Amino acid sequence: MTKSSPSVAAGSHPIVEVKDVSITFPGVKALDRVSFRLLPGEVHALMGENGAGKSTLIKALTGVYEIDSGSILIDGRERHLTGTASAQEAGISTVYQEINLCPNLSVGENVMLGHEVRGWAGIDWRRTHAEARTVLARMELGHLDPRAPLSSLSIAMQQLVAISRAMVTDSKVLILDEPTSSLDANEVEVLFGVVRRLRDQGVAILFISHFLDQVYAIADRITVLRNGQLVGEFLVQDLDRTQLISKMIGKDFESLKALGSTRQKDMRDRSTTPLLAAAGLGRKGAIDPTDVEVHAGEVVGFAGLLGSGRTELARLLAGADKADSGAITVKGEKAGIGSPVAGLAHGIAYSTENRRDDGIVADLSVRENIMLALQARRGWMRRVPAKEVDKLVQTYMQRFGVRPNDPDRPIGLLSGGNQQKVLLGRWLATGPDLLLLDEPTRGIDVGAKADIQETVAELAEGGMGVVFISSELEEVVRLSERIVILKDHRKIGEVVNGPEVSAQSVVSIIAAESEELAEQAAQELASSDSTTTDTTTTDTTNADSASDGRDS
Amino acid sequence: MNRFKAALRTPWFGALLAIVVLLAVNTIKDPGYLAIGTNQTTGMMSGNLLDILRISAPIIMISLGMTFVIATEGIDLSVGSMMAIGGAVAMQTLSSINQPSSVTAMLTAIGLALLLAFVLGTVNGILVAVVGLQPFITTLVMMMAARGIARVITGGQNTNARNGPFNQLATGQILGIPTGFVLAIGIVVLVALLMRRTALGLMIESIGINPHASRLAGIRPRPILIAVYALAAVLAAIGGLFTVAEVMTVNPSSTGNLMELDAILAVVIGGTSLAGGKFSILGSTAGALLIATLNKTVVFLGVPSAATPAFKGVVIIILVLLQSDRVRSLLKRRTKSPTTPSTPTAELESQEALA
Numbered sequence A: 001m002t003k004s005s006p007s008v009a010a011g012s013h014p015i016v017e018v019k020d021v022s023i024t025f026p027g028v029k030a031l032d033r034v035s036f037r038l039l040p041g042e043v044h045a046l047m048g049e050n051g052a053g054k055s056t057l058i059k060a061l062t063g064v065y066e067i068d069s070g071s072i073l074i075d076g077r078e079r080h081l082t083g084t085a086s087a088q089e090a091g092i093s094t095v096y097q098e099i100n101l102c103p104n105l106s107v108g109e110n111v112m113l114g115h116e117v118r119g120w121a122g123i124d125w126r127r128t129h130a131e132a133r134t135v136l137a138r139m140e141l142g143h144l145d146p147r148a149p150l151s152s153l154s155i156a157m158q159q160l161v162a163i164s165r166a167m168v169t170d171s172k173v174l175i176l177d178e179p180t181s182s183l184d185a186n187e188v189e190v191l192f193g194v195v196r197r198l199r200d201q202g203v204a205i206l207f208i209s210h211f212l213d214q215v216y217a218i219a220d221r222i223t224v225l226r227n228g229q230l231v232g233e234f235l236v237q238d239l240d241r242t243q244l245i246s247k248m249i250g251k252d253f254e255s256l257k258a259l260g261s262t263r264q265k266d267m268r269d270r271s272t273t274p275l276l277a278a279a280g281l282g283r284k285g286a287i288d289p290t291d292v293e294v295h296a297g298e299v300v301g302f303a304g305l306l307g308s309g310r311t312e313l314a315r316l317l318a319g320a321d322k323a324d325s326g327a328i329t330v331k332g333e334k335a336g337i338g339s340p341v342a343g344l345a346h347g348i349a350y351s352t353e354n355r356r357d358d359g360i361v362a363d364l365s366v367r368e369n370i371m372l373a374l375q376a377r378r379g380w381m382r383r384v385p386a387k388e389v390d391k392l393v394q395t396y397m398q399r400f401g402v403r404p405n406d407p408d409r410p411i412g413l414l415s416g417g418n419q420q421k422v423l424l425g426r427w428l429a430t431g432p433d434l435l436l437l438d439e440p441t442r443g444i445d446v447g448a449k450a451d452i453q454e455t456v457a458e459l460a461e462g463g464m465g466v467v468f469i470s471s472e473l474e475e476v477v478r479l480s481e482r483i484v485i486l487k488d489h490r491k492i493g494e495v496v497n498g499p500e501v502s503a504q505s506v507v508s509i510i511a512a513e514s515e516e517l518a519e520q521a522a523q524e525l526a527s528s529d530s531t532t533t534d535t536t537t538t539d540t541t542n543a544d545s546a547s548d549g550r551d552s
Numbered sequence B: 001m002n003r004f005k006a007a008l009r010t011p012w013f014g015a016l017l018a019i020v021v022l023l024a025v026n027t028i029k030d031p032g033y034l035a036i037g038t039n040q041t042t043g044m045m046s047g048n049l050l051d052i053l054r055i056s057a058p059i060i061m062i063s064l065g066m067t068f069v070i071a072t073e074g075i076d077l078s079v080g081s082m083m084a085i086g087g088a089v090a091m092q093t094l095s096s097i098n099q100p101s102s103v104t105a106m107l108t109a110i111g112l113a114l115l116l117a118f119v120l121g122t123v124n125g126i127l128v129a130v131v132g133l134q135p136f137i138t139t140l141v142m143m144m145a146a147r148g149i150a151r152v153i154t155g156g157q158n159t160n161a162r163n164g165p166f167n168q169l170a171t172g173q174i175l176g177i178p179t180g181f182v183l184a185i186g187i188v189v190l191v192a193l194l195m196r197r198t199a200l201g202l203m204i205e206s207i208g209i210n211p212h213a214s215r216l217a218g219i220r221p222r223p224i225l226i227a228v229y230a231l232a233a234v235l236a237a238i239g240g241l242f243t244v245a246e247v248m249t250v251n252p253s254s255t256g257n258l259m260e261l262d263a264i265l266a267v268v269i270g271g272t273s274l275a276g277g278k279f280s281i282l283g284s285t286a287g288a289l290l291i292a293t294l295n296k297t298v299v300f301l302g303v304p305s306a307a308t309p310a311f312k313g314v315v316i317i318i319l320v321l322l323q324s325d326r327v328r329s330l331l332k333r334r335t336k337s338p339t340t341p342s343t344p345t346a347e348l349e350s351q352e353a354l355a
Helices: A054-061 A084-089 A107-112 A125-138 A155-167 A185-200 A212-218 A241-249 A253-260 A310-318 A340-345 A355-359 A366-378 A386-400 A416-429 A446-461 A473-479 A503-511 A515-533 A540-551 B002-009 B011-029 B048-071 B079-097 B103-131 B135-154 B164-171 B179-197 B200-209 B211-216 B221-247 B259-269 B281-300 B305-323 B325-336 B344-354
Strands: A016-025 A028-038 A043-047 A069-074 A092-095 A173-177 A204-208 A221-226 A229-235 A276-283 A287-294 A299-303 A325-330 A333-335 A348-351 A434-438 A465-469 A482-487 A490-496 B036-038 B045-047
Touching (some): A028 A054, A028 A069, A043 A054, A043 A241, A054 A204, A092 A155, A107 A125, A107 A155, A125 A155, A155 A185, A185 A204, A212 A241, A221 A241, A229 A241, A241 A503, A287 A310, A287 A465, A287 A490, A299 A310, A299 A446, A299 A473, A310 A340, A310 A348, A310 A434, A310 A482, A340 A366, A348 A416, A366 A386, A366 B200, A386 A446, A446 A465, A465 A473, A473 A503, A482 A503, A490 A503, B011 B259, B011 B281, B045 B048, B048 B079, B048 B179, B048 B281, B079 B103, B079 B135, B079 B221, B079 B259, B103 B135, B103 B164, B103 B221, B164 B179, B164 B221, B179 B221, B179 B281, B200 B211, B200 B221, B211 B221, B259 B305, B305 B325
Parallel strands (some): A043 A204, A043 A221, A092 A173, A434 A465
Antiparallel strands (some): A221 A229, A276 A325, A325 A333, B036 B045
16 A cells, blocks of 8 residues: 555646536447546546446547547646547557557567657667667666567566557656556556656556555545446545445445345255355466355355456356366266356356347347257257247247347347347256356346346246346345355455345455455354354245345 | 338349349340250250350359358358369369260269368368468468369369260250259259258358357357368369369369459358358359359450450449448438438448448
8 A cells, every 4th residue: 555645735736627528329328527637646546337437538538539518628728639649649648458569569669659769761770779768767667678579578568668658758647547457466566666656757647447456555546437427536545445336336335234134044055065166266367266156046146346257257167268277066076167068068058248249149030049059059950940949939038028029130139138138048048057147237227127136036946056246236135145255356255145244245345455354354244144054954934035035 | 012122122132133134235235135045956955044054053152152151250262273173183083084974983073073172171161260360361372272282183284084974064954954053053952951951050140240159159160160161162163063064174273263253242242241140042142143144244245355354343343332231321312302411410320330
């Protein structure tokens, strides 16, 4: 933790001032009269969940999107930004998550690209490289050889070269969009060293990251966005992690507490063989080795912020990505799940969080989308008979109330909620034992959301194991019997759901600054819960109240 | 009326319409163009229409194979060279067996030709699906390599052979219709059944539309991609057999030369998008027939051979323009409300439709 620098004087003049900016896309208000200011010599974190408007705001600042109303003032002058070039000219440089450099050019060429020093016969490479060395030295990267190929550097060093490149033009504003997502802890420290140095030189830095700890380590102020609207601007010391998270997910403490009172009692017998058990399952850069179990008839929630590893873990369980450590056992037998085909063969279906890119096959009809996974299971030669397809299609379209009720309509023309229902039909048609649902309710209307939650509860009652992932913690808490809590690509705890567990208690575990605190918080919950968790008796009244709780 | 409108919207309708227009132009030049007569000496039917069907057989074959490759968001530039492979292997085999009336010789020649094409097509498929090379590069290399192999097979020479049954493939008739065309249509029907009666067609489309979603749904893309490239090569070799059977000679440098372009055009005219996805076998066949008609028309109208490619280009660009959504919406706006200026929103919509 750094102290927030006192140099951020209240009176200092903002270098960037965004006033009442709105940006509308067809059907969505991406930014709704958002105001925001960035002071010289500060690190300012921009926080928000998916769809909060962070990237839209960045794109407005870099001139990628035109603003519909409002104004952007840079250094006190109103600017009309028309593209990256005009943003750069205004003194705003951006470094994106994916490094936008040419690996086959030298470090110096990358740094100076477009700003090469010209001599009497074209580019003077000697002076260009010398200039590159000066720029790198300003970042304390003087030890890098400007003539070395960029590809010879580590990813972290490349990230720093990208920042150097952004600073060639003496930018007054540097936007860092998820710069640390592929760096390890030491590399992050090196990067932060450079960021602090730039801050001390008076550069205004806008920092976007999903890692809470990093935000608290580097930021001076935090602006929170939610659903395209400004929630507020806070000094880092005035906003603790719990408050930050509740601002991001949009529930105040009172409503979080209120939710806690409707919690179901845990009553599951966990001594039996689990449906699926993963031991030490991990993948470098995605999720640290993790143990997790799912029993038949149980809903297990994965809770964590975006980028916490919740999706990555689900993808490993389903075979969508290959694990590089650990093992999975299905119904007590070792299972090699290295591909979605293998996952489906073991009765594991995975519904992706990215419905449009990884879920629907847009130009195919609803009918074809429903039968796709089942057809893949049967192989290309044995076409699923038309009668069987019709029956499946009718069953699932009716059960979920897909609108319009036309199985021959291309799925791409349906609304998000209806697409999601069709996809649920696709996975259920394969008759899975375990259903992994990653953000099944994202971006769909309230009615469809309730339908899907109800379905999840029904499926679990019917004996299916369900893993439920959602950014909306109260949804996870309402549906799940057990909650696996993830943070920064690690499982930091697991709580058995009960009346004492609420979205807020999950938030407090996530927000706990260190691992020990998280464990402590989880243990406190566990011990207060122990009377119900450690006994394995099932009692019918509890079971009834449990299902009531789930359906509500 | 409704059915007519629906037919109007199908992409292959444009191809059929263009064929009719070309035939009409030819008929205006020579009122007897469409006449079909009987040759007194051989008893065979003859006429321009039958000629068109005869020369369409190889184009139908390569277009059919190309359809599935394009549906997977790929491209196969090597089909022209595969025609040369098919022709070269067949001619070389027939000339070394040298039994002018042997059906066995013909079957051996066909079998060997298709086998080699299958092997080379599988190589294409493996390079694309397993190694992960770009289809464009992979098949560009194969285009050069396969033509080289064809030259090696014939020793760099034109190879002639005599074999009655094989010659009949191109010059024979079944109920007055050229044998080659009948066989080609038969193969089209077989392949269409293979695609639509099994789930192969659906899986090809699914991979072409959204490879990520298809993988997560449990479709294995590799075997399907390999099969698609192998099928394209085999069908192209069959096209090569039709071509060489007509003259019973193969020129390894010119047989099938640039035919890959005709195949791509036929597929696009037939309504299969180069972006992959939904394919239309009927459309590609109609497109192939259009190309054949165009080839014949160019000769018939006496377009100087130097200007032939330009003429073909003009006809095809007109057809493709008429199929583009943006041009269609422009035409519609013109015809419906000539006074309404184009609004920015309408512009935006048409851009979205294109995207």
